[in-house]
Amino acid sequence: MTRRLSGLDSSFLYAESSTMPLHGGSITILDPSTAPDDFGIDHVRRDIAARLDRLVPFRLQVSAPALGLGRPVWVDTRGIDLDRHIHAAAVPRPGTPRQLADLAAELFARPLARDRPLWQLWFVEGLEGGRVALIWKAHHALMGGVEVTNLLRLLYDIDVPVAEQEAPPSDPGEQLPSALAVAARAAVDVTGVPIRIARLLGESALAAVRVSGFLLGGGRPASTLPFAGPKTSLNGALVADRSCAFASLSLDDVKTVKNALGVKVNDVVLAVCSAALRSYLEDRGELPSRSLNATVMAAVGGIAGAHGGAVLGNATSILGATLATDVADPLDRLRRISASTQTAKVLHQALGDRMVMRAADALPPGILGAAMRAYGATGLPSLLPPPFNAVISNVPGPPVRLHSSGARVVSCYLFGPLVQSVALDITVISYAGSLDVGIAASPNLVPDPWQIADAMPAALESLVDAVAGESHVV
Numbered sequence: 001m002t003r004r005l006s007g008l009d010s011s012f013l014y015a016e017s018s019t020m021p022l023h024g025g026s027i028t029i030l031d032p033s034t035a036p037d038d039f040g041i042d043h044v045r046r047d048i049a050a051r052l053d054r055l056v057p058f059r060l061q062v063s064a065p066a067l068g069l070g071r072p073v074w075v076d077t078r079g080i081d082l083d084r085h086i087h088a089a090a091v092p093r094p095g096t097p098r099q100l101a102d103l104a105a106e107l108f109a110r111p112l113a114r115d116r117p118l119w120q121l122w123f124v125e126g127l128e129g130g131r132v133a134l135i136w137k138a139h140h141a142l143m144g145g146v147e148v149t150n151l152l153r154l155l156y157d158i159d160v161p162v163a164e165q166e167a168p169p170s171d172p173g174e175q176l177p178s179a180l181a182v183a184a185r186a187a188v189d190v191t192g193v194p195i196r197i198a199r200l201l202g203e204s205a206l207a208a209v210r211v212s213g214f215l216l217g218g219g220r221p222a223s224t225l226p227f228a229g230p231k232t233s234l235n236g237a238l239v240a241d242r243s244c245a246f247a248s249l250s251l252d253d254v255k256t257v258k259n260a261l262g263v264k265v266n267d268v269v270l271a272v273c274s275a276a277l278r279s280y281l282e283d284r285g286e287l288p289s290r291s292l293n294a295t296v297m298a299a300v301g302g303i304a305g306a307h308g309g310a311v312l313g314n315a316t317s318i319l320g321a322t323l324a325t326d327v328a329d330p331l332d333r334l335r336r337i338s339a340s341t342q343t344a345k346v347l348h349q350a351l352g353d354r355m356v357m358r359a360a361d362a363l364p365p366g367i368l369g370a371a372m373r374a375y376g377a378t379g380l381p382s383l384l385p386p387p388f389n390a391v392i393s394n395v396p397g398p399p400v401r402l403h404s405s406g407a408r409v410v411s412c413y414l415f416g417p418l419v420q421s422v423a424l425d426i427t428v429i430s431y432a433g434s435l436d437v438g439i440a441a442s443p444n445l446v447p448d449p450w451q452i453a454d455a456m457p458a459a460l461e462s463l464v465d466a467v468a469g470e471s472h473v474v
Contacts, residue, residue, distance in 0.1 A: 002073050002074065002075055002076070003073060003074045003312070004071050004072070004073050004074075005062075005071050005072050005073065005074065005141060005313065005365075006071070006313055006314070006361060007071065007361035007365050007368075008313075008314055008361070009140075009141040009142075009313045009314055010071045010072055010141070010365030010369075011365045011368040011369050011372075012139070012140045012141040012314075013062065013064065013072060013139070013141045013365070013369070014064075014365050014366045014368065014369025014370070015368065015369035015372035015373060016111065016369070017373050017376060017377075018111070018240050019237070019238045019239055019240050019376060020238055020372075020373075020376060020417070020418065020419065020420060021108075021109070021110070021111040021112070021417065022139065022140045022141070022417045023108070023111070023112055023118070023137050023138060023139045023140055023417060024137075024138060024139075024140050024143075024144075024148070024414065024415060024416050024417055024427075025104060025107075025108045025135065025136060025137045025138075025414070025415040025438075025440070026134075026135070026136040026137075026148070026412060026413065026414050026415065026438075027100065027101070027104050027133055027134075027135055027136075027244075027246065027412075027413045027415075027438070028133060028134040028135075028136065028409055028411070028412045028413075029100075029127070029131055029132075029133050029409070029410045029411045029412075030131060030132050030133070030134065030404060030407040030408060030409055030410060031129075031130075031131055031407060031408045031410050032130065032131070032132055032407045033130065034403070034406055034407055034408040035405055035406035035407040036406050039132070039404075039405060039406070039407045040123070041086065041088050041123035043404070043405040043407075044086065044121070044123055044134065044404060044405070045082055045086050046405075047155075047404060047405055048082060048086070048121075048155075049082060051154060051155070052078070052080075054154050055151070055154055055155070056076070056312065057117075057119070057138070057142050057143055057147075057151065057312055058080070058085075058117055058119055059076050059077055059078050059080060059117060060074040060075065060076060060077070060117055060118075060142065060312070061074070061075050061077045061115075061116060061117050061118075062074060062075075062114060062118065062141070063075050064114075070364065071365055074312070077117065080116065080117055081116075084116055085116070085117070085119060085120050085121060086120075086121045086122075086123065087120070087121070087122050087123070088122070088123050088125075089103065089122040089123065089124045089125075089135070090124060090125045090126040091103055091124060091125075091126045091127065092126065093126050093128075094128045095126040095127035095128045095131075096128060097246065098245075098450065100124065100127060100133055101243075101244040101245055101246060101450075102244075103122075103124065103135065104135050104244050104415070105241070105242040105243050105244040105440075105443075106242075107120075107122060107135055107137060108137060108242045108244065108415060108440065109240055109241050109242045112137065112139055118138060118139035118141070118142050119136070119137060119138040119139070119142065120136075120137045120138075121134055121135070121136050121137075122134070122135040131410065132407070134404075140314065140416075140417050141313070141314075142312065142313070143312065143313065143314070144297075144313070144314035147312065147313070147314070148395070148414060148429075149395055149396060149397050149398070149429070152397065152398055152402065152412070153398060155404075156402035156403060156404050156409060157402065157403045157404070158398070158400055158401075158402060158403075224293050224320035224321050224322045224340050224343075224344060225320060226320060226387040226388065227385050227386070227387055228293060229290065229291070229292055229293035229385070229386065229388060229389045230288035230289075230290045230291075230292065230389070231385055231386065232281065232286060232288060232292065232386075232389055233281075233284065233286055233445055233446075234277075234292075234386075234389050234390060234422070234423055234424045234445060234446060235381070235386035235389060235421050235422060235423060235445070236381055236382045236421065236423060236444075236445050237376060237379055237381040237382045237420065237421075238376065238381070238418055238420060238423060238442040238444075238445075239442055239443065239444045241442070241443050241444075242418075242440060242441070242442065242443065243440075243441045243442070243443040243446060243447065243448070243449050244415060244438070244439065244440055244441070244449065245439045245441075245448075245449035245450040245452065245453035245454075246413040246436065246437060246438050246439065246453060247436075247437045247439075247453040247454070247456045247457060248411055248434050248435065248436050248437065249272065249434065249435040249437065249456060249457060249460050250433075250434065250435075250460070251430055251433050251434055251435050252433065253460055253461075253463075253464050254268045254269065254272075254435060254460065256464055256467065257271075257334070257460075257463045257464060257467050260467035260470070261331070261334060261335065261338070261467060263334060263335075263338040264338065264341065265394070266296070266341065266394045267334060267337050267338040267341055268334065268460075268463065269392070269394045269428050269435065270294065270296070270321060270323060270337050270341070270392060271324075271330065271333055271334040271337050271459075271463060272456050272459045272460050272463070273294070273323065273390075273392055273426055273456070274292070274323035274324055274325055274333060274337065275330060275333070275455070275456075275459035275462065275463075276452045276453075276455035276456045276459050277292060277323065277325060277390070277452060278323075278325045279455045279459070280451050280452050280455065281325070283451070287325065288325075288326075289326060290326060291322045291323055291324050291325050291326045291327075292322075292323040292325045292389040292390065293320060293321065293322055293323065293388045293389055294320075294321050294322075294323050294388055294389060294390045294391065294392045295318050295319070295320060295387070295388040295390070295391045295392070295422070296318065296319040296320070296321050296341070296344070296392055296393070296394075297318060297319075297391070297392075297393040319341070319344040319345065319347075320344055320388065321337065321340045321341050321344050322336065322337060322340040323337065323389070323390075324336040324337050324340070330459075330462050330463050330466050331463070331466045331467065331470065334463065372419075372420065375420055376420040381420045381421040384421070386421040386422055387421060387422070388422060389422070389424075390422060390424045390425070390426060391416060391418075391419070391422055391424070391425045391426070392425075392426045392427075392428075393414075393416060393425075393426070393427045393428065394428045394429075395414065395427065395428065395429040395430070396429075396430055397412065397429040397430045397431045397436075398431055398432065399430070399431075399432065399433075400432060401432050402431075402432075409431075411431065411434065411436050412429060412431050412436055413427075413429075413436045413437065413438035414427040414428075414429050414436075414438045415427060415438040415439075415440040416438075416440060417440075418440060418441070418442055423441055423442035423444075423445035423446055424439070424440075424441050424442075424445075424446055424449070424452075425439070425440045425441070426438070426439050426452075427439075427440075437453065437456060439452055439453050
């Protein structure tokens, strides 16, 4: 299988820099006591080897043209050396969550090597309670949050372990294309730029008319537009290091709030994040009078990208939503967030849910990547207002328990890449009745993300108490 990357996925590869590695990560915590024998790294390696025929993203190596003039291609290498991807690690006992997060942050700070498929895994021992962890890292060009959910279903067993499988016969797969072939494909891409730009301009003009009509028709008060939020300590130039934290929330409690107020699960998630950020900034004496705004990732339907049951690349767009951090009452804050997200969806439809992807397809991706790198290198993220204050993603995950060779998956935390000006990414995934929250940050701006993570359970509890009190009054 040889497949060209989309313009959006290509831009993730070309925009990468030493302070902005564009891979996502995961911490999966497992309980080996449920496994039939001693669970170790060999079990994980064997399971992955046995499933490589389905784990298409794990086999793909990128081949990119010079100067970023065309889109790279994925090449199915098949016969990969898993020892270059799967490693053993340990944390000092007692292996606390903070120690595990510190190890993950250290690993997430390192860019992925381009001479092999763009993923790595560490099998981590030494955790409290005899548990182990898998720390994953995969390039964002390879898969986004929604695609990670599909990958989880291929990586793990549902409810009960499957019988042991032998690894498939070694297959040499495809060879990387020659430099001449890559250059020829890039030339075809470049010649099509004027046509793609003309088409994009036409679509943008129509979208501008629709958006203007929406805003002039009364949609502006609840709209959240880029660069409208305040400049905070969450925003600025990134450094190469990373800091991480995680938390888990009750999905039942979230649904209790959702049902009581007639809002969406994502609205409650944003309200929990808002309360935690409000508390964090208040403790630092930095809570601005204007509300923080967030970029909320949205899946784009109908994108053809499935191969062998796994989805490659990113079929996503972005929405802007207020976090209403200038509102003290938790229920009023949630209602304002809900109004903002509903308006954002209408605005998003007016703009066109594929506009971001089509814009990325129009220009040679190297140009977009070079612009992003230049933006970070010039120090502009520290001087200009941020497009948004934080990135928050809510990913629907498996509703049932997963296992790896019989070891039960206790929790799964996802961590998104950081982009210049926005030093905080919060990614939430639902899993077996829980919402697992992963927080990634640039430590020069957010030195201790645990202050945010630790505030989230109390923020959800406050919402549950508030809706119970409101119901009692009614």
